[in-house]
Amino acid sequence: MNSPLVSTSKLVKEPYSLILGYPKATRGELARRHAELRKLGITKISFQGETILNNIHVLGKGYVGVVVLSRFGKKDVALKIRRIDSSRQEMKSEAKLLQIANKAGVGPKLIASSKNFLVMEYVEGKKITDWVRELKGRGSAAKLRSVVRQVLEDCYNLDNMHLDHGELSYIHKHVIVGKSPCIIDFESGSTNRRTSNVTSATQSIFIGSALSSIVKDMIKIPSKKKMIGPLKKYKHDQTRENFDDILEMLGLDKS
Numbered sequence: 001m002n003s004p005l006v007s008t009s010k011l012v013k014e015p016y017s018l019i020l021g022y023p024k025a026t027r028g029e030l031a032r033r034h035a036e037l038r039k040l041g042i043t044k045i046s047f048q049g050e051t052i053l054n055n056i057h058v059l060g061k062g063y064v065g066v067v068v069l070s071r072f073g074k075k076d077v078a079l080k081i082r083r084i085d086s087s088r089q090e091m092k093s094e095a096k097l098l099q100i101a102n103k104a105g106v107g108p109k110l111i112a113s114s115k116n117f118l119v120m121e122y123v124e125g126k127k128i129t130d131w132v133r134e135l136k137g138r139g140s141a142a143k144l145r146s147v148v149r150q151v152l153e154d155c156y157n158l159d160n161m162h163l164d165h166g167e168l169s170y171i172h173k174h175v176i177v178g179k180s181p182c183i184i185d186f187e188s189g190s191t192n193r194r195t196s197n198v199t200s201a202t203q204s205i206f207i208g209s210a211l212s213s214i215v216k217d218m219i220k221i222p223s224k225k226k227m228i229g230p231l232k233k234y235k236h237d238q239t240r241e242n243f244d245d246i247l248e249m250l251g252l253d254k255s
């Protein structure tokens, strides 16, 4: 962490109350959230990151939460703060889904959770599309293949665990690449529907997205027509063998 740490007691007042209760919270709600944070063991926040809300830097913002870099003991962690206007009533369900993903070795490690907060491993890196854009300048096709392979292996492990992430067709929002790639945000996940992690991610990386056009410039990939067969086969029978056929078809089997 290189920006100063702000004590959580400062979050109940402006300007930081905007982050503790985004977009606007009552004094009562802010006080309750502050108590909840203390109980979780979070005492300090570091306002840094590429997203800026009213001059305050955060790691990111979505429709469910605002994510900030925090200190948990001696560790840097990511803290997802439930938005006041979120359609989710609590963060415990997301925490349970993340815990299942972790069992498959996927996602940022869950550290703690409560009604309005989720504490998880901080993933330092860039969103996959930005990462690929930067890599393109250096022309490293082998590195790209290896990262994509790792993402798809994670997807296969999630399929195997019967946990559907739910939003991997928007891969650009849900993979951060640092030392290795990490799938984030399991809030829309489910263990009750047919899993489509591998198929959604493959389509999102290789077919019809801003990311796929950069990927196509960097590595040779089969036509959409050729991709459909192995994807369909895997969709109906999610075996390792059928997954390996997808990797081979994409030229990722040796990555």
Ligand SMILES: Nc1ncnc2c1ncn2[C@@H]1O[C@H](COP(=O)(O)OP(=O)(O)OP(=O)(O)O)[C@@H](O)[C@H]1O
Pocket: 059, 060, 061, 062, 063, 064, 065, 066, 067, 078, 080, 108, 120, 121, 122, 123, 124, 173, 184, 185, 186, 187
């Ligand atoms: N563990 C993490 N480490 C670092 N940054 C993170 C982490 N988790 C989330 N972020 C950042 O915060 C952003 C918002 O997080 P997340 O996608 O979980 O929120 P959300 O409200 O569910 O978003 P959406 O509305 O897109 O579903 C991410 O896009 C990412 O930039």
Ligand SMILES: [Mg+2]
Pocket: 062, 063, 064, 185, 187, 188
């Ligand atoms: Mg989300």
